[in-house]
Amino acid sequence: MxxxxxxxxxxxxxxxxxxxxxxxxxxxAVNFTGSVSSVAVVGDQEVSVDDYARxxxxxxxxxxxxxxxxVPIAQMTALGLDRVVLGRLIAIAALDQESSDLGLSIGxxxxxxxISRIPAFQDGTGAFNRDTYQYALDNIGLTEAAFEADLRRExxxxxxxxxxxxxxxxxxxxxxxxxSYVGARxxxxxxxxxxxxxxxxxxxxxxDELRAFYDANIDQFTLPRTKVITYAALRPDALVDEIEIDTxxxxxxxxxxxxEYQVPERRLVERLVFANRDAADSAKAQLDINGTTFDALVAxxxxxxxxxxxxxxxxxxxxxxxxxxxxxxVGDVVGPLDSDLGPALFRINGRLEAxxxxxxxxxxxxxxxxATDRARRLIETRSEEINDMLAGGATLEELIDEPGMELGKxxxxxxxxxxxxxxxxxxQAASAVTAEDxxxxxxxxxxSLFAIRLDEELEPRPEPFADAQDKLRAAWQxxxxxxxxxxxxxxxxxxxxxxxxxxxxxxxxxxxxxxxxAYIDAxxxxxxxxxxxxxxxxxxxxxDDTATVVVRLTETLPVADTPEMTALxxxxxxxxxxxxxxxxFEAFVQxxxxxxxxxxxxxxxxxxxxxxQ
Numbered sequence: 359m360x361x362x363x364x365x366x367x368x369x370x371x372x373x374x375x376x377x378x379x380x381x382x383x384x385x386x387a388v389n390f391t392g393s394v395s396s397v398a399v400v401g402d403q404e405v406s407v408d409d410y411a412r413x414x415x416x417x418x419x420x421x422x423x424x425x426x427x428x429v430p431i432a433q434m435t436a437l438g439l440d441r442v443v444l445g446r447l448i449a450i451a452a453l454d455q456e457s458s459d460l461g462l463s464i465g466x467x468x469x470x471x472x473i474s475r476i477p478a479f480q481d482g483t484g485a486f487n488r489d490t491y492q493y494a495l496d497n498i499g500l501t502e503a504a505f506e507a508d509l510r511r512e513x514x515x516x517x518x519x520x521x522x523x524x525x526x527x528x529x530x531x532x533x534x535x536x537x538s539y540v541g542a543r544x545x546x547x548x549x550x551x552x553x554x555x556x557x558x559x560x561x562x563x564x565x566d567e568l569r570a571f572y573d574a575n576i577d578q579f580t581l582p583r584t585k586v587i588t589y590a591a592l593r594p595d596a597l598v599d600e601i602e603i604d605t606x607x608x609x610x611x612x613x614x615x616x617x618e619y620q621v622p623e624r625r626l627v628e629r630l631v632f633a634n635r636d637a638a639d640s641a642k643a644q645l646d647i648n649g650t651t652f653d654a655l656v657a658x659x660x661x662x663x664x665x666x667x668x669x670x671x672x673x674x675x676x677x678x679x680x681x682x683x684x685x686x687x688v689g690d691v692v693g694p695l696d697s698d699l700g701p702a703l704f705r706i707n708g709r710l711e712a713x714x715x716x717x718x719x720x721x722x723x724x725x726x727x728x729a730t731d732r733a734r735r736l737i738e739t740r741s742e743e744i745n746d747m748l749a750g751g752a753t754l755e756e757l758i759d760e761p762g763m764e765l766g767k768x769x770x771x772x773x774x775x776x777x778x779x780x781x782x783x784x785x786q787a788a789s790a791v792t793a794e795d796x797x798x799x800x801x802x803x804x805x806s807l808f809a810i811r812l813d814e815e816l817e818p819r820p821e822p823f824a825d826a827q828d829k830l831r832a833a834w835q836x837x838x839x840x841x842x843x844x845x846x847x848x849x850x851x852x853x854x855x856x857x858x859x860x861x862x863x864x865x866x867x868x869x870x871x872x873x874x875x876a877y878i879d880a881x882x883x884x885x886x887x888x889x890x891x892x893x894x895x896x897x898x899x900x901x902d903d904t905a906t907v908v909v910r911l912t913e914t915l916p917v918a919d920t921p922e923m924t925a926l927x928x929x930x931x932x933x934x935x936x937x938x939x940x941x942x943f944e945a946f947v948q949x950x951x952x953x954x955x956x957x958x959x960x961x962x963x964x965x966x967x968x969x970x971q
Contacts, residue, residue: 396959397444398444400955401455401954407965410444449947449951451954452954453518453519453947523940523942526935532934538917540874543872543915544911545870546869547866547869548866548885550905551847553839563834568823568834572830580818582772586813589811591764592737593762594734594806597736597762598726601729601736608724608725611727620713623672625670625706626707627668627704630703642694645703652705676697688706691704692704737805738805740807741799741801748799754809770785791810797809872886882901883904888900894913895911
């Protein structure tokens with residue numbers, strides 16, 4: 359029984375943590391006079407200052423562990439976590455009051471049994487040790503009386519919790535209804551109407567037709583909320599021509615990358631190592647008389663080809679075996695040769711020629727790289743000067759006199775990726791800028807410097823008819839094609855309804871016993887939902903932006919009798935029972951709180967929170 363109570367107690371703690379919806383609703387905030395030893399009184403129970411401070415600190419540490427950042431009390435208060443902590447403690451106090459009213463207690467012997475089972479209070483043999491018990495409580499600043507009183511209250515709460523939640527069962531009707539919905543199956547035939555099956559002549563719409571389509575589908579031609587932004591930018595490319603790169607710097611960078619530009623000849627090699635020379639000689643002899651293969655020798659050793667693959671190696675990588683391996687032809691097996699692991703056979707699978715790149719070949723590339731790097735450093739040097747100019751009242755337009763500076767304007771909205779909006783740094787700045795912000799220097803990912811100013815913010819509005827011509831013509835043609843596809847689909851659907859033979863080349867695909875969650879590649883997303891709306895024999899046309907299909911329901915099937923479905927039914931029943939038990943318990947706790955009439959001392963709360971500053 360004690361073990362059961364302990365399990366329920368753990369469950370109780372987590373349930374209380376989930377009861378954030380209760381919060382402090384309905385609490386009477388009444389100031390206290392006199393003692394500030396408690397932050398709230400719930401019936402005859404007190405929420406002590408120490409308990410509140412301890413729980414607040416625990417919540418703070420949990421949040422810091424989750425975010426990896428220091429979380430001051432001001433931030434916790436802004437997030438409402440101080441009220442969450444207080445609400446949790448008041449809920450516990452309300453349950454303690456309920457237990458007291460009911461006269462619940464576990465008794466001294468049960469209390470001792472509970473304490474004895476706590477590992478922190480046991481000696482090396484697993485037996486309860488009073489000295490260990492006292493030492494552990496001293497370390498956490500609790501007296502025996504306080505700890506045992508708290509344990510009694512927790513056990514009493516567990517009894518209340520168990521009385522409400524134990525044996526709670528949701529009626530089978532809900533479980534069966536949900537199971538029938540989730541597990542229901544359908545069999546159907548379907549076909550896709552493709553563009554290839556449509557004989558659609560090229561037609562150019564008139565202006566009147568475009569105007570009518572524009573008016574009827576204005577939502578497709580509505581521009582999003584837009585920020586009109588002026589920007590000034592100084593890019594490394596604009597300064598490259600000003601930067602001189604001497605030959606010594608080019609040669610130094612070239613030499614630093616010698617491993618990249620001077621690549622020696624290499625071989626693709628596999629190496630099979632043997633325990634001794636005799637075993638290696640025997641294996642090579644079998645290869646020479648075609649009595650086996652290299653792959654078979656590898657497999658006989660319990661290895662895979664991946665285990666013996668050395669990849670591409672230079673002659674130096676192979677030490678004393680290098681000369682013989684590099685002298686062999688692709689496909690040859692040479693050896694036995696010495697290796698750092700013992701005598702081995704080597705198979706040559708490929709030859710990679712040496713690659714020698716001269717300075718002259720990459721001079722322009724290296725010069726551009728060095729110039730760009732120095733341009734970035736020059737921009738960093740000039741950034742402070744430009745920022746000082748902006749702080750002194752200079753406009754973005756006045757910055758154009760600075761060498762290499764670029765001035766531009768962009769209509770920016772979420773999703774803009776053209777021009778300077780291709781940079782993530784610019785998009786972040788554009789998203790955050792307001793009309794009250796003064797331009798200041800920031801940097802893009804490639805080292806460019808930029809500053810922005812919000813000139814105007816435009817609400818969503820229709821794109822002018824004249825400006826939308828390309829988009830409008832494409833949408834008109836797309837709609838014309840979609841209409842033709844749906845017309846052809848309706849024609850084929852009529853043939854299926856009348857049991858007529860379909861045209862040559864048009865074939866139905868059959869699906870059997872699919873549930874609502876089934877996915878069919880290349881089918882419209884609404885297909886399965888539409889199938890479950892049909893009666894047997896019904897035919898329908900289903901389409902979206904990806905495909906147009908004709909579907910005919912052939913069979914309605916019940917839930918499958920499979921181990922997977924049986925497990926799902928059991929899991930669903932358990933989940934529903936738990937949901938009902940938790941809902942009942944939360945309702946009970948809320949009622950207990952209301953009847954206990956919690957009273958809160960704001961001054962005590964503020965005093966505790968002040969210690970966290």
